Amino acid sequence: MDIKETANNLVEQGKAALDVNGDGKIEATEVLDALESRAKETVEAAAVAAEEIKDGFDADGDGKVSMDEVKSVAEGIADKAKTAFDDIASKVKGE
Numbered sequence: 001m002d003i004k005e006t007a008n009n010l011v012e013q014g015k016a017a018l019d020v021n022g023d024g025k026i027e028a029t030e031v032l033d034a035l036e037s038r039a040k041e042t043v044e045a046a047a048v049a050a051e052e053i054k055d056g057f058d059a060d061g062d063g064k065v066s067m068d069e070v071k072s073v074a075e076g077i078a079d080k081a082k083t084a085f086d087d088i089a090s091k092v093k094g095e
Contacts, residue, residue: 001009018026018034057065057073 015026018030020030054065057069059069059072
């Protein structure tokens with residue numbers, strides 16, 4: 001399958017996904033409903049991600065993220081990055 005066929009297939013799949021009532025036409029309400037659904041999914045996913053991030057920072061579990069907890073996470077990330085960099089540098093040097 002060449003790139004043109006692949007692109008056409010993607011367009012057809014997009015049309016089929018939007019044509020909810022299956023009449024072969026994409027109506028404005030079908031597009032708006034699809035956008036609304038996608039927006040809701042995005043908001044829900046963002047809320048879950050935000051909660052997971054907060055939980056990851058909230059070391060003492062008090063439901064709040066203090067500056068000390070942010071600093072601790074940042075230091076942990078910096079330590080991991082330094083270790084990874086040191087490993088790469090050692091490999092480059094042939095150690």
